[in-house]
Amino acid sequence: RELQRAEANGSTNGKVHRQYRSKIWFDNKEDPSATALHIERYLNFGLTREELKSGKPIIGIAQTGSDLSPCNRHHLELAKRVREGIRTAGGVCLEFPVHPIQETGKRPGPALDRNLAYLGLVELLFGYPIDGVVLLTGCDKTTPACLMAACTLNIPAIVMNVGPMLNGYYNGELAGSGTAIWKARELHATGAITTEQFSEIAEGSAPSVGHCNTMGTASTMNAMAEALGMALPGSATIPAPYRDRGECAYLTGLRIVELTEQNIRPSDILVREAFENAIVANTAIGGSTNAPIHVNAIAKCIGVPLNNDDWERVGYHVPLLLNIQPAGEYLCEEYYRAGGLPAIMAELFANGIGHPNAMTVNGKTIGENCIGKFSTDRRVIKPYNEPMVASAGFLNLKGTLFDSAIMKTCVISDEFRKRYLSNPNDPNAFEGPVVVFDGPEDYHANIEKLPEIDEHTILLIRGAGPIGYPGAAEVVNMQPPARLLKQNVTSLPCIGDGRQSGTSGSPSILNASPEAALSQGLAILKNGDRLRIDLNKRSADILLPKEEIERRKQELMKNGGYKIPESQTPWQEIYRDTVEQLDAGMAPKSVDRYRNIAERFIPRDSH
Ligand code: FES
Ligand code: MG
Numbered sequence: 001r002e003l004q005r006a007e008a009n010g011s012t013n014g015k016v017h018r019q020y021r022s023k024i025w026f027d028n029k030e031d032p033s034a035t036a037l038h039i040e041r042y043l044n045f046g047l048t049r050e051e052l053k054s055g056k057p058i059i060g061i062a063q064t065g066s067d068l069s070p071c072n073r074h075h076l077e078l079a080k081r082v083r084e085g086i087r088t089a090g091g092v093c094l095e096f097p098v099h100p101i102q103e104t105g106k107r108p109g110p111a112l113d114r115n116l117a118y119l120g121l122v123e124l125l126f127g128y129p130i131d132g133v134v135l136l137t138g139c140d141k142t143t144p145a146c147l148m149a150a151c152t153l154n155i156p157a158i159v160m161n162v163g164p165m166l167n168g169y170y171n172g173e174l175a176g177s178g179t180a181i182w183k184a185r186e187l188h189a190t191g192a193i194t195t196e197q198f199s200e201i202a203e204g205s206a207p208s209v210g211h212c213n214t215m216g217t218a219s220t221m222n223a224m225a226e227a228l229g230m231a232l233p234g235s236a237t238i239p240a241p242y243r244d245r246g247e248c249a250y251l252t253g254l255r256i257v258e259l260t261e262q263n264i265r266p267s268d269i270l271v272r273e274a275f276e277n278a279i280v281a282n283t284a285i286g287g288s289t290n291a292p293i294h295v296n297a298i299a300k301c302i303g304v305p306l307n308n309d310d311w312e313r314v315g316y317h318v319p320l321l322l323n324i325q326p327a328g329e330y331l332c333e334e335y336y337r338a339g340g341l342p343a344i345m346a347e348l349f350a351n352g353i354g355h356p357n358a359m360t361v362n363g364k365t366i367g368e369n370c371i372g373k374f375s376t377d378r379r380v381i382k383p384y385n386e387p388m389v390a391s392a393g394f395l396n397l398k399g400t401l402f403d404s405a406i407m408k409t410c411v412i413s414d415e416f417r418k419r420y421l422s423n424p425n426d427p428n429a430f431e432g433p434v435v436v437f438d439g440p441e442d443y444h445a446n447i448e449k450l451p452e453i454d455e456h457t458i459l460l461i462r463g464a465g466p467i468g469y470p471g472a473a474e475v476v477n478m479q480p481p482a483r484l485l486k487q488n489v490t491s492l493p494c495i496g497d498g499r500q501s502g503t504s505g506s507p508s509i510l511n512a513s514p515e516a517a518l519s520q521g522l523a524i525l526k527n528g529d530r531l532r533i534d535l536n537k538r539s540a541d542i543l544l545p546k547e548e549i550e551r552r553k554q555e556l557m558k559n560g561g562y563k564i565p566e567s568q569t570p571w572q573e574i575y576r577d578t579v580e581q582l583d584a585g586m587a588p589k590s591v592d593r594y595r596n597i598a599e600r601f602i603p604r605d606s607h
Contacts, residue, residue: 085253178503
């Protein structure tokens, strides 16, 4: 395909000379006055006519780092090396800001901003003279937002992660970002640690620049980018402060120019096989429950059909190989030294899992990049036939409660399994009375006050979905009341229409779609209703007669439907009107209509 395109574009002596889209701005034969107008302002930032008119590719650096987004802030430094790579390879570089998304900082939740950053980046890539783009990714939502935009445009693009933080420690033990906090919350609730100690644990877990050092959503989504073939092999896991990270930045800059010259676009790489590679990789690394949401959204933007049934069918039976928190012990520094994602893919490919022939941005197949790159540290990356957990992927549950919800099986603890999933007459199933919370405020206000909560209770949170919250909050992993924690009941079954932090090791049933705000199954529940979850049958049901479920739905609709709080900003209102449900990736509804837009449309002139 690449060759055919090169010929069509007039390749000579192996060097491809093609008409870049930036020519419409800088060398517009039909409208020289427009060209003069565009060139004049880029000259005034110090670029030369030669750079703008000689037909060199103009490469964007989509900068996600800023003071507002500390996880990605190191990109302000790394971008300098990316720029040097681009210059060395003969490209012209334009760096610009992407709407910042900081996972820990943004209220009422960073998920709300993923679509905003996506839409903003689409407008920038479409409306400015950009021929190819380096996507500087890192913190959870920055990676999918950037990839989604590159897919919608379908211009040459390459992902470069900021890299994880160095290992965190507290009292000489590894303290992983997020994961240490969830544990500390439990200890704090029982009075085992003071508030000061809580802060020390939190601060100890974040010792350097970079994103979370656990297999949270940031590590997961950058592993996804690499498994999809959109990042240089081995690049996802290099810790942010390591010298290798700067080298990777330079190589990424070199490579984007070649990709742009050869017009290798996301649609050449992001085919069905690439998405299946991402799914099997996600299981093997113990990836975040946010991955199906974001990867399904990326698939939607490029036009590959993908849903949660695919995640279960392709990914459930794959074993967990990586011993990293929250599913295991170690952190990203050990993971990097143990071989990173190539060592994981080597195990999978050697055992017939995944598609080694899928193409990647370095011009080789993922098999060529990874086959034989086995780990030398078997504490961290297990051999395929001695895994941490067999069949470690996500289950996709369905029933009268919802049409789809995900459960991450590799984090089900022995304690949980013994209490809920070990009835010999009814294996892998449990039922119990539900206690319902309408949003996290209701949970925090009442969890300690409800005497009916015991170890048989199922906790359910609703009003936490994309429309309801808005932005699908990470609140489903609810802690039991302190009196149960003191009896060593450390987790109750949790269900919700929100999400859960990728750094949490809780076996919740989450991302439930449709959410309560759409007045379906979750919305009609009352405290004490019995629910039944059957992991063998993949079912999640309300134990009420069908007629009663229907009657309650109609009554709810008569009363105006499930109540959600009012929007507090214009974007929240627009977001609620346009967002899809979590199982569809909570992307804007219109992405289907706007694929491949850099090829389909020439933006009209501005003056
Ligand atoms: Fe930014 Fe975890 S909070 S990566
Ligand atoms: Mg989070």
